[in-house]
Amino acid sequence: MNAIPQSGARTELSTPIVSFRGVSRSYDGRTPVVDGLDLDIRAGEFLTLLGPSGSGKTTTLMMLAGFEWPDRGEIRLNGRDITRLPAYGREMGVVFQSYALFPHMSVAENIAFPLGVRKMPRAEQARLVEQALALVHLAGLGGRKPQQLSGGQQQRVALARALVYRPRLVLMDEPLGALDKALRESMQAELKQIHRQLGITFVYVTHDQDEALTMSDRVAVFHQGRIAQIAAPETLYRRPASRFVAGFVGETNLIEGTVTALDQDRARLRLPNGAMVEGWRSEGLAEGGAAVLAVRPEAVALRPAGGGTIDGIVADAAFHGDHLRLQVEAEGTAVQVKIGAAAGVVVPRRLERVGLALPAEDCVVLA
Structure with missing residues (x-):
């Protein structure tokens, strides 16, 4: 097995790894939460989905992860239709705000869980877990239980678990929302550094405008189930395309x-x-x-x-x-x-x- 991949994918920022085409999703059969979404996600980029509650950003992430399916449209990964593919077949790491760690397992066992599911040899699991712990600055803490760690450390464990099996994409849904301001800002810098180091595609959901502008290569601003504007942070801030974007971003x-x-x-x-x-x-x-x-x-x-x-x-x-x-x-x-x-x-x-x-x-x- 190769080590966790280092940077390299960053040279392919113009290449879409994911494409949404005409994707719609409704929970009541009448009001669309996501409405005819067209979106290309570039290989190696840090893309943030930003918007107020109910704008469709989290539903879009859940459809990409395979936890929800569209009512209409299709989602493609590297040209392959994955619209109805179950989540376990998509090879995407997911990090939630709640961390979702197993309390009865050690930190190392939590991180190794996706490797065990994939029947990876134990020696290889141990090597990759050590690499992942070092990546998120938790070397030496593999034997602790999650409840022995701070909130920021638990979030690092959740990130390490998402990265350890070398997914094509890492999807994050408000992962820093439960942290205090100082710790949140510190984790923003660490996430950006990890993204630069690995070159994996990150898709990040937040309602925090500062977070989106600070961390992202591009930001997609969601409004009423559609993308109001997608652009680099500076363009979004200095050249908003609509009154909504101007008022919502900053x-x-x-x-x-x-x-x-x-x-x-x-x-x-x-x-x-x-x-x-x-x-x-x-x-x-x-x-x-x-x-x-x-x-x-x-x-x-x-x-x-x-x-x-x-x-x-x-x-x-x-x-x-x-x-x-x-x-x-x-x-x-x-x-x-x-x-x-x-x-x-x-x-x-x-x-x-x-x-x-x-x-x-x-x-x-x-x-």
Whole structure:
């Protein structure tokens, strides 16, 4: 047997390993939880399925794992139809939020369980278990029981069990949801490092936007059973394709206006105060039609009154450690502004009039 594979699959990021085509799933026969899903998963990528509760992301993962079957459509793995293939025949590792460890077994026995199911010789099992323990930084703890470990260590055991038999994909459903903030952030970094080291395809489900942006090669944002947008994290954040994506992924300001001009990449918008602004254009815009300008709080620049795109009154200011957050009432809209909290930064006083500059490179005009 070969050792756990090292990086190499990362060179094949353009190759789909999984394809969903027209996949739908309903639990009541009327309302689709997943609705006509088309999705390609690239070999070696870290793909995150992100969305609110009920958006279809976990159901999609469960259909890929073989724990649920679609009502319509097909799922292919390396070109092979696996739509009705039982879970045990798919060779995919799965990690759940609950860890799902066997309490009566040792850590090593938990990790070895999928190897035993596959009738692997005991000596080979022991070798691969040691490799997996080292990979997740638990070397020397194989003899302990799960209840003797911390939550983060138990999650590492669950990950090692999913990786030990060298699956084609590793599927993770909210695996860090039960951990506290500091431990969750530490585990995010470790998961990303393991992914880079192994080059195995990771498919990860979460509702945590920061987690998705931090860890992923691509993020698929789910909304009402469909993918609203799939893109690299930076593209998703800076160029949201819809009002839903702009509002769900991170924080954003939405300022209403009227489209006055369109070209291939840009749109011009007239704001209620008559000011003209530009931004990257999305689909569905028409000259003379209503639209919203989406701009992130950290992209809004403070100016003296009269020196920006729009003026407003500071309604509130709050200190958040590494940044200051202002709420500015401008043209009937509450605009959030984030500025660095470095020493010497002058913070406008409450009820002070300020100008807000809206840089075109950081703005997106959405239908």
